[in-house]
Amino acid sequence: MTDVVLPIVDLDLFLSQPPQSEVVQQECKKAADALINYGALLLHDSRVSEDDNDIFLDLMEDYFAQPEQDLKRDERPELGYQVGVTLENTEKPKCAVDEPCLQIIAKLAPSERPLDITAHSPDPKCRFFWKMSEKPPYETQFPGLNAANVVPQSESIQIRWTAVMEKWGQSMKNA
Secondary structure: OOOOOOOEEEHHHHHHOOOOOHHHHHHHHHHHHHHHHOOOOEEEOOOOOHHHHHHHHHHHHHHHOOOHHHHHOOEOHHHOOOOEEEOOOOOOOHHHOOHHHHHHHHHOOHHHOOOOOOOOOOOOOOEEEOOOOOOOOOOOOOHHHHOOOOOOOOHHHHHHHHHHHHHHHHHHHHO
16 A cells, blocks of 8 residues: 655645735645545644644544544434544445435536546544534524534543643634
């Protein structure tokens, strides 16, 4: 298996250069190409602390290194996985099987269509959804919007979790 090196998109360029400048346009192309080719990219933003990034990544590594049965305690499928963990091979691309979605794609110009979606398997990544908002001041018909964030049960992770997640989320919101 070949290691993939994701492109790094420098957000500082977007803050320091005019939108139509050549350097910004090249950075936009780099971002678009990364999303087309890899479905992901790395961002550099000098407004976000490298130390905060490292602390967040260390927490995520510790969290996802737990045994699967420990991770499963943090799943909330009844809330559409809108809080807590979503384990690998859980999420399936809607458009691979949804006829109205497939019809919309068929109407797009070939250059605008997504790459092959017919052979998609469930998503192989794990993720953790931590909401960065307060509970709405009203009840909604969507229980996931009213649900509290999930804090992992592992003591060694639990004691760091909320502070790190809130700090990292605030960094993302402020950037």
